[in-house]
Amino acid sequence: MDSLDNTSWDVIITGTGLPQSLLALSLSRSGxxxxxxxxxxxxxxxxxxxxxxxxxxxVKKHGGDASENADSAYSHATISLSxxxxxxxxxxxxxxxxxxxxxxxLVYARSNLLPAVVSSRTHSQxxxxxxxxxxxxxxxxxxxxxxSRLTRVPSGREDxxxxxxLDLRSKRSLMKFLRFVASYDEESEQQRMVELxxxxxxxxxxxxxxLKSAAAVGPLLALALPTVSEIETTMEFAVPRIARHLRSIGxxxxxxxxxxxxxxxxxxxxxxxCRACAVGGGVYVLGQGIKNAIRAEDAEDSKLRLExxxxxxxxARWLVGCPRDLPATISKPIPNQxxxxxxxxxxxxxxxxxxxxxFPPTAEGGVIPAGAVVWVEVAGSSSxxxxxxxxxxxxGECPAGQCVLYAxxxxxxxxxxxxxxxxxxxxxxxxxxxxxxxMQYQHHAEAEQPQNTTSSGHxxxxxxxxTGIVLEDDVLKDVEEAWRKIMGxxxxxFMKFESREGVDEDE
Amino acid sequence: xxxxxxxRVAATTLDKSEQARNKERKQIIQYQALERDVVDRxxxxxxxxxxxxxxxxxxxxxxxxxxxxxxxxxxxxxxxxRELAADEEPSEQDSAxxxxxxxxxxxxEVLLLIKEDLQFLIPLLKQYPKCYWIWNHRSWLLGTAxxxxxxHSAVTLWQAELGLVSKMLGLDSRNFHGWGYRREVVLAIxxxxxxxxxxxxxxxxxxxVESEFAxxxxxxxxxxxxFSAWHYRSQLIPRLLSSRKADTNTRREFLDAEFExxxxxxxxxxxxxxxxxxxxxxMATLNPSNAQALPVLDPCGRxxxxxxxxxxxxxxxxxxxxxxxxxxxxxxxxxYSGLHLEVEGEGGEVALGEMREWLRExxxxxxxxxxxxxxxxxxxxx
Numbered sequence: 001m002d003s004l005d006n007t008s009w010d011v012i013i014t015g016t017g018l019p020q021s022l023l024a025l026s027l028s029r030s031g032x033x034x035x036x037x038x039x040x041x042x043x044x045x046x047x048x049x050x051x052x053x054x055x056x057x058x059v060k061k062h063g064g065d066a067s068e069n070a071d072s073a074y075s076h077a078t079i080s081l082s083x084x085x086x087x088x089x090x091x092x093x094x095x096x097x098x099x100x101x102x103x104x105x106l107v108y109a110r111s112n113l114l115p116a117v118v119s120s121r122t123h124s125q126x127x128x129x130x131x132x133x134x135x136x137x138x139x140x141x142x143x144x145x146x147x148s149r150l151t152r153v154p155s156g157r158e159d160x161x162x163x164x165x166l167d168l169r170s171k172r173s174l175m176k177f178l179r180f181v182a183s184y185d186e187e188s189e190q191q192r193m194v195e196l197x198x199x200x201x202x203x204x205x206x207x208x209x210x211l212k213s214a215a216a217v218g219p220l221l222a223l224a225l226p227t228v229s230e231i232e233t234t235m236e237f238a239v240p241r242i243a244r245h246l247r248s249i250g251x252x253x254x255x256x257x258x259x260x261x262x263x264x265x266x267x268x269x270x271x272x273x274c275r276a277c278a279v280g281g282g283v284y285v286l287g288q289g290i291k292n293a294i295r296a297e298d299a300e301d302s303k304l305r306l307e308x309x310x311x312x313x314x315x316a317r318w319l320v321g322c323p324r325d326l327p328a329t330i331s332k333p334i335p336n337q338x339x340x341x342x343x344x345x346x347x348x349x350x351x352x353x354x355x356x357x358x359f360p361p362t363a364e365g366g367v368i369p370a371g372a373v374v375w376v377e378v379a380g381s382s383s384x385x386x387x388x389x390x391x392x393x394x395x396g397e398c399p400a401g402q403c404v405l406y407a408x409x410x411x412x413x414x415x416x417x418x419x420x421x422x423x424x425x426x427x428x429x430x431x432x433x434x435x436x437x438x439m440q441y442q443h444h445a446e447a448e449q450p451q452n453t454t455s456s457g458h459x460x461x462x463x464x465x466x467t468g469i470v471l472e473d474d475v476l477k478d479v480e481e482a483w484r485k486i487m488g489x490x491x492x493x494f495m496k497f498e499s500r501e502g503v504d505e506d507e
Numbered sequence: 508x509x510x511x512x513x514x515r516v517a518a519t520t521l522d523k524s525e526q527a528r529n530k531e532r533k534q535i536i537q538y539q540a541l542e543r544d545v546v547d548r549x550x551x552x553x554x555x556x557x558x559x560x561x562x563x564x565x566x567x568x569x570x571x572x573x574x575x576x577x578x579x580x581x582x583x584x585x586x587x588x589r590e591l592a593a594d595e596e597p598s599e600q601d602s603a604x605x606x607x608x609x610x611x612x613x614x615x616e617v618l619l620l621i622k623e624d625l626q627f628l629i630p631l632l633k634q635y636p637k638c639y640w641i642w643n644h645r646s647w648l649l650g651t652a653x654x655x656x657x658x659h660s661a662v663t664l665w666q667a668e669l670g671l672v673s674k675m676l677g678l679d680s681r682n683f684h685g686w687g688y689r690r691e692v693v694l695a696i697x698x699x700x701x702x703x704x705x706x707x708x709x710x711x712x713x714x715x716v717e718s719e720f721a722x723x724x725x726x727x728x729x730x731x732x733x734f735s736a737w738h739y740r741s742q743l744i745p746r747l748l749s750s751r752k753a754d755t756n757t758r759r760e761f762l763d764a765e766f767e768x769x770x771x772x773x774x775x776x777x778x779x780x781x782x783x784x785x786x787x788x789x790m791a792t793l794n795p796s797n798a799q800a801l802p803v804l805d806p807c808g809r810x811x812x813x814x815x816x817x818x819x820x821x822x823x824x825x826x827x828x829x830x831x832x833x834x835x836x837x838x839x840x841x842x843y844s845g846l847h848l849e850v851e852g853e854g855g856e857v858a859l860g861e862m863r864e865w866l867r868e869x870x871x872x873x874x875x876x877x878x879x880x881x882x883x884x885x886x887x888x889x
Contacts, residue, residue: 168774
């Protein structure tokens, strides 16, 4: 392709993370001239999936502290390898056998992303797999890993019926709570919800639902996935999230509530979305970012004039990106005003065992899931717990016989490894599965960015994904807002396309 | 129309654009011509393969048209009779295939035809799992096989049916067609496997009562609200116990275990009616004057009946805590205490005053059945 210098575009999108890629997809049939760039030399941005060697490079780049990584969401990256290199010990596969997700997410069956993937005709290029079971690992006594206990979270009536650890009264009370949660936003329960919402979940369970057993609280917390400690988790936070889980169960098949995209999670969706935009005429250039805005608005043709990192000058009617991809002169800089206490510590561990007992079939004759969620208590109820997403080799992220553990915690990063070890210990496998390779990093929360920060209003800032592990509906809603701005207010058919002749699936 | 969450396939098209209507018009003309053709042929006793294929076409479009299923069976009967009476020598490969299947060639032909028709039914059954005529035709095919073929061939077919019905019940565990068919299949397999053993029914080597009982346990665990599974379980219990040659103590242990199971289920979900039906069944087995339910404890005297009533009334009474709005609990309490009064007379476990209290609650929760509660009150009051 010839140089980009002096080219003119309808829309320039910077960064190929999920929000930007979804926007590209939404515009892929609009006939608009789209230039989509990314300052990295890979797709996916903050949600990228990396092979081993790519991960090593990424870690080198993001190794410093936050100030050295001001234009990135990540910092403090490190890698550790297992020392055990004896004969016959499990070994790492080759680099490309791995596709490690920087930002693994659960996609609930009820989320708005999935219908959009179908209506935009991209679902045939994606494979979604079940995240089947949820587990808790209780805190060991005196730090002895052998006391860790792995228990499956009951997520429905039949699970509660079968759960031997619950006595009759607890079963009754738990069901009562689940029934309340299932209809918490209906008229009949609104009053009650208003009364209860400020209470910590654990307190409300005991006082209002008769759940005296402390053992029942952990599983419910696991379903809500808070970043704060047990005592800080309120009904207001927990109930809608548990409801989302309950309402998603069975939507795509019996026994599971959420899915993960195969081959690297959200990065795969981003790639498919970009491909769709390319098929529609969009131009893709990696290794380029926006260096500067030369003039915010040219009075004659009311276009933005931008300088790319390679020195080329381009003009565009619209510029869209996440705050960190937009130069300071355009997006009024709000340097990481987010509270550092909100930062999330993350780790990715490659484990030498398939951890089969974490992936039981979702139901009688149901699918074998590729994902599981484990909630690990590390230091008692006044400390936040570690959330671990476990992906089997079926997810395409690692070779057969291994698993990838994605741990995250708002708190002391050393607990991440403790949690991983507790989980592996609680599996009861002989020999104990070991961590072959691990990377740790920190993910910085983004302060809320106000929209349309320029006078012209032709720059749209997309919210980056949160530091969490559940894909929220806000992401797509934000993309739709950007789409509507670009297409005009009367535009219809967001993410609704006809199949292309001969290109899409043949049914 | 949806039934317990499994949508019923709608045969009508919703798109009413001009193009679609023209298309539909053509389809209707085509269908009516096909129908006329089939009816005429059968009237003329044309039982050829062409007619047979035409019925296939027609039934694929409209499996509810039961007359055409009848016609299809007429044709098949005709073909089977012809095959079985055949005098001509079969071909080389037909003989070889028949020998492999351990069947005389004529019967082998019949088996192949039946298998083919069973295959034809499968996609139809998947699409219309609640169509009586499809299940019925399957039943007829299997029945014909049993009539004309030796036991070893027929039983293989029936075993395959068990696999099929398990799969169908996996797709919709509350499809009563499936459960009814399953009972038919199990009965047929047991008969064929009993090798002419005319001894006690259910005690032969071929009895499947244990595996079927385990199947109901599995189905209940995957979905508590399953009237059919609980019902089937209740039907199996008497045979199960006699097959196990259970003595009095074993029987009592078994019954207590069933009560424990259903109590656990009721604590999990007292609002599920299918669970209360099963509880009532268990209680009914203890009632010597109840002709419907075969006794489990054998014998069960008045004393024992009264003790169980007392125990269960106590148990159900405890269930009220935290479920004061559950009408089934009050109904159960009233029914069992009423029975207890009959058995033991007054001054027993339950005072009339408490019963009146329960009735009052029940009237509040379920005002639609006021008439029934008034009747009950009158009975109690006297």
